[in-house]
Amino acid sequence: MQPQFSKAEVATTPEGALVHDDSTAKWFLVSSVAYFFIVGIIAVIIAAKFVWPDLMGTMSWLTYGRLRPLHVNGMLFGWLLAADMGLAYYVIPRLCGVKLWSEKLGLATAILWNVIILGAVVTLLAGQNQGWEYAELPWYLDVLVVAAWIMFGLNVLMTVASRKHQAMYVTIWYTMGCILWTAFVYLTGNFATLVTTGTNQANLNWMYVHNAVGLIFTPIGLAIAYYFIPRASNTPLHSHKLSMVGFWSLAFVYVWTGAHHMLHGPISQWLQTIAIAFSLMLLIPVWAVVYNLFATMKGQWHQLRESVPLKFLMSGVVFYLLTCFQGPMHSLRTVNAIVSKTDWIPGHAHMAVLGCFSFFAIAGTYFTVPKLWGKPLHSQSLANWSYWMLMIGGLGFFTTLWLGGFWQGWQWNNWSIPFIDTVIALRPIWIVRFVSGILMFIGIVMFAYNILATALGDQQEAAV
Amino acid sequence: MFKKADNNALWAIGISLALFFIGGILTTVVPPLVDTTWAKPFENHDPAKGVTGKVVPLTDLQKKGRAIYVREGCWYCHTQQVRTLLADTKRYGWRGVDAPISTPDEFVYDDPHMFGTKRTGPDLARVGGKYDEQWHRTHFRNPRDLVKGSIMPPYPWIVNNPEEFKAMVAYLQSLGRGKDWRPANDYEK
Numbered sequence: 001m002q003p004q005f006s007k008a009e010v011a012t013t014p015e016g017a018l019v020h021d022d023s024t025a026k027w028f029l030v031s032s033v034a035y036f037f038i039v040g041i042i043a044v045i046i047a048a049k050f051v052w053p054d055l056m057g058t059m060s061w062l063t064y065g066r067l068r069p070l071h072v073n074g075m076l077f078g079w080l081l082a083a084d085m086g087l088a089y090y091v092i093p094r095l096c097g098v099k100l101w102s103e104k105l106g107l108a109t110a111i112l113w114n115v116i117i118l119g120a121v122v123t124l125l126a127g128q129n130q131g132w133e134y135a136e137l138p139w140y141l142d143v144l145v146v147a148a149w150i151m152f153g154l155n156v157l158m159t160v161a162s163r164k165h166q167a168m169y170v171t172i173w174y175t176m177g178c179i180l181w182t183a184f185v186y187l188t189g190n191f192a193t194l195v196t197t198g199t200n201q202a203n204l205n206w207m208y209v210h211n212a213v214g215l216i217f218t219p220i221g222l223a224i225a226y227y228f229i230p231r232a233s234n235t236p237l238h239s240h241k242l243s244m245v246g247f248w249s250l251a252f253v254y255v256w257t258g259a260h261h262m263l264h265g266p267i268s269q270w271l272q273t274i275a276i277a278f279s280l281m282l283l284i285p286v287w288a289v290v291y292n293l294f295a296t297m298k299g300q301w302h303q304l305r306e307s308v309p310l311k312f313l314m315s316g317v318v319f320y321l322l323t324c325f326q327g328p329m330h331s332l333r334t335v336n337a338i339v340s341k342t343d344w345i346p347g348h349a350h351m352a353v354l355g356c357f358s359f360f361a362i363a364g365t366y367f368t369v370p371k372l373w374g375k376p377l378h379s380q381s382l383a384n385w386s387y388w389m390l391m392i393g394g395l396g397f398f399t400t401l402w403l404g405g406f407w408q409g410w411q412w413n414n415w416s417i418p419f420i421d422t423v424i425a426l427r428p429i430w431i432v433r434f435v436s437g438i439l440m441f442i443g444i445v446m447f448a449y450n451i452l453a454t455a456l457g458d459q460q461e462a463a464v
Numbered sequence: 465m466f467k468k469a470d471n472n473a474l475w476a477i478g479i480s481l482a483l484f485f486i487g488g489i490l491t492t493v494v495p496p497l498v499d500t501t502w503a504k505p506f507e508n509h510d511p512a513k514g515v516t517g518k519v520v521p522l523t524d525l526q527k528k529g530r531a532i533y534v535r536e537g538c539w540y541c542h543t544q545q546v547r548t549l550l551a552d553t554k555r556y557g558w559r560g561v562d563a564p565i566s567t568p569d570e571f572v573y574d575d576p577h578m579f580g581t582k583r584t585g586p587d588l589a590r591v592g593g594k595y596d597e598q599w600h601r602t603h604f605r606n607p608r609d610l611v612k613g614s615i616m617p618p619y620p621w622i623v624n625n626p627e628e629f630k631a632m633v634a635y636l637q638s639l640g641r642g643k644d645w646r647p648a649n650d651y652e653k
Contacts (some may be wrong), residue, residue: 031621049615050615057618064540065536069537129534129537130534132577155515168473180481180484192492196496197575198575207491230612244470256493266566278487341583381492415554423614455579464466
């Protein structure tokens with residue numbers, strides 16, 4: 001197990017004298033991994049509620065309607081975005097050849113972020129829900145999120161401004177893009193919605209929801225993939241030019257597509273058509289990125305056998321390709337008439353956020369934590385198991401929901417079938433989803449335990 | 465232009481934002497200016513022009529019920545939109561009458577909007593007037609008592625709080641009634 005670790009270790013310290021503090025990265029990573037585990041419990045509970053609807057059903061704060069926003073917000077902001085930020089705090093100073101601009105500001109950001117997540121748990125369980133997807137948190141927590149984002153952005157941008165190397169690697173562009181776009185996307189979804197109503201508000205809401213994935217998690221996720229795939233495989237990136245094509249086309253086409261969440265719905269037809277056209281154009285940035293990352297691995301695929309981070313990274317790229325093929329196809333009116341509002345939707349959303357971006361973040365965490373704490377990963381075989389659990393559970397989850405979604409949509413389109421019969425028909429699908437969820441949760445527990453045991457366990461334990 | 469962004473951070477930031485704002489403004493700020501039906505409440509008294517009716521703001525009681533609907537996350541499983549699909553207008557119709565298609569002008573007073581993205585349960589855009597109060601009381605207490613195989617959670621704390629229950633029912637009965645498409649007091653048994 002050691003060669004892969006030490007080989008990469010040599011590659012990351014060309015500056016020699018420069019010693020990074022990294023306490024901000026450590027705090028973000030440890031807390032995000034803990035939330036991944038905690039929110040994973042909620043995920044399993046709500047999957048179980050589809051099969052046993054009376055489960056914990058008489059306590060208002062444990063009903064599906066309260067736990068679902070906690071699951072979504074907890075996974076998106078408590079786990080994934082926090083892990084991505086932690087990795088950015090690690091990656092950006094190294095790519096710039098300087099120390100993080102302010103470690104104190106970084107630590108304050110980490111504390112504030114934890115305050116936000118804990119506040120989210122309390123308010124969401126209490127039913128303090130604003131009523132917009134991905135923007136459920138009450139306004140005072142939204143203000144704190146904006147403050148934390150400014151602190152994060154300032155730290156990263158100032159680090160970039162003080163960089164030693166003139167040329168910026170693609171990871172830096174994506175991270176800067178994420179910081180800037182997120183600011184406007186988040187303000188639109190959480191504040192502009194406050195002064196609008198009806199269709200106008202829904203349009204702003206979907207612009208935010210869609211771009212929360214497209215212009216927040218995609219750029220920061222790709223930033224991580226672009227850094228860790230070459231790093232973990234000790235192979236240079238295939239093409240700088242192709243990474244530019246991917247980045248600039250992403251910047252242009254993503255924001256147009258929000259209205260595809262309301263196809264056939266009460267929103268202007270021409271706006272739906274615009275959203276469809278740009279949804280198809282998304283194939284350009286996606287295929288540019290995917291080809292670039294695959295070509296980087298050319299002749300290096302055998303490395304996947306030994307390296308858990310590479311397994312997660314390249315599986316994530318495959319899921320990125322798949323989910324970003326689904327999205328444009330699903331936005332075609334004829335396909336949308338079948339799958340829209342069905343269980344296909346959570347299948348698609350989970351493949352993007354879990355199968356792709358969480359896999360990238362998990363890979364980055366596995367790669368950096370041993371370096372951050374200066375000791376080998378607690379257990380390589382446990383890490384390998386966590387990959388297979390998440391992979392098998394994830395595939396079970398995605399495929400059953402896609403098939404189930406089509407099946408459900410076809411049933412709905414025959415209006416002589418009573419609605420309740422279409423619910424009863426889906427029960428086997430939800431049972432498989434629950435079992436897959438258990439497998440994924442076991443994978444999460446293995447991952448979280450491995451990381452925390454590496455970080456917090458004593459040296460001797462780690463050496464076993 | 466893009467080459468320069470490789471080495472110049474301000475340049476990279478400038479182009480990233482410029483490209484983003486073209487689509488951002490054209491799809492968020494411009495559409496409500498172009499399509500005025502987004503802001504003008506539905507009103508039609510001429511049967512020759514299609515379904516008649518008038519959308520009015522919710523009463524205080526209905527608003528209270530709506531707040532409960534938001535609080536309990538009903539909107540995670542129930543959409544409120546009859547789409548431009550036969551499958552929707554037929555399925556959510558009543559006694560052979562198709563449900564009218566939902567249009568933006570029906571939702572001008574909706575805040576937060578409750579269009580939804582997922583139908584774990586049926587669409588509720590035209591549910592107003594479909595079931596009477598007693599049906600809702602039994603259904604909220606335990607949905608499976610009325611609909612075998614339903615996976616909706618029970619909501620005893622709403623039924624056991626007369627004020628909340630009354631508000632909730634008042635809100636549900638208002639849904640979709642801005643368009644006069646069905647008689648009042650003609651409930652499903």
